[in-house]
Amino acid sequence: xxxxxxxxxxxxxxxxLLVHAxxxxxxxxxxxxxxxxxxxxxxxxxxxGRSDWVRGGAYYPELLAADIDAALAHVGPVxxxxxxxxxxxxxxxxxxxxxxxxxxxxxxxxxxxxxxPQPDFATPSGRPDELAADTRGPFDPMxxxxxxxxxxxxxxxxxxxPIRRILLLEDGDPRPPWxxxxxALPASEHIEGDVRSALLHLRxxxxxx
Numbered sequence: 001x002x003x004x005x006x007x008x009x010x011x012x013x014x015x016x017l018l019v020h021a022x023x024x025x026x027x028x029x030x031x032x033x034x035x036x037x038x039x040x041x042x043x044x045x046x047x048x049g050r051s052d053w054v055r056g057g058a059y060y061p062e063l064l065a066a067d068i069d070a071a072l073a074h075v076g077p078v079x080x081x082x083x084x085x086x087x088x089x090x091x092x093x094x095x096x097x098x099x100x101x102x103x104x105x106x107x108x109x110x111x112x113x114x115x116x117p118q119p120d121f122a123t124p125s126g127r128p129d130e131l132a133a134d135t136r137g138p139f140d141p142m143x144x145x146x147x148x149x150x151x152x153x154x155x156x157x158x159x160x161x162p163i164r165r166i167l168l169l170e171d172g173d174p175r176p177p178w179x180x181x182x183x184a185l186p187a188s189e190h191i192e193g194d195v196r197s198a199l200l201h202l203r204x205x206x207x208x209x
Contacts, residue, residue: 004050005071006042013038014102014206015075016199019068021084022111022146023139025049028083035199043071045086047140058145061085061114065092072100079206081199084109085146088156091182094166095159103165103206105198106179113176115148153181160185165205167191169198 006026008018016036020028026042026049033040044051045064054063068089072078077100082090087106094104156178160166166188168179175183183190191201 001046001054002052003046003067003070004044005074006044007039008033008042009036009040011036011038011040015039015041015078016202017068017071017075017078017080018042019045019080019082019086019090020048021086021109022143023048024083024086024110025138029195032195032199035196036203041071041075043068045089047143049138053140054142059140059143061089061092061146061149061151064146065089065096068093069097072097076100077102079103079105079202081105081107081202083107083195085111085114087112088114088151088178091156091163091166092159094163095161098162098164101163103167103202104163105167105169105202106182107169107195107198108171108173108175111146112179114146114151114178116150117152117177119150120148151176151178153177157181157185160187163187165189165202167198167202167205169193169195 015038018029026044045067047053079102080090080094090104094101160182168183168190170190
């Protein structure tokens, strides 16, 4: 598997690693990285952007979390910001690598809810030929399976407990059960505004100068 890690902005000091939403890419972050004082990198997770597609298997959250972990091994200690599905995957990595992640910012976006807290056996899985179509586009059609992955709130809470700082960007829209459960943790803080202001808040909350 080849993964694309893009440097969006140079700089000295603690770096920021950005993780896109489902069906997105590192190109989605626009001018928001300018709010960060240090280097900013953005990952194309497998099946997205310029990264390779998985062959012979489906996508699942832990697989894409491993992509973020591989980027972490390259960049070193970071702050993480993830949108949509990337928020959930970033939470998994921040909990597993809490010694390397100073804080994590969770942002809304595509793929945030997944398939909910319990399996839904009545939900149609889609036509196999549609999911397995081998046509190069902005994302691998098989990543649509990530819209149905089960995310029990108690698992998200267990993963998140070791994280130093968790910031959740709220915009008044409903959030999935796993997000609401993580929001209740002592290390969590919910904030309002846009992505740029949320990054400024992450910077302040983690004492990045």
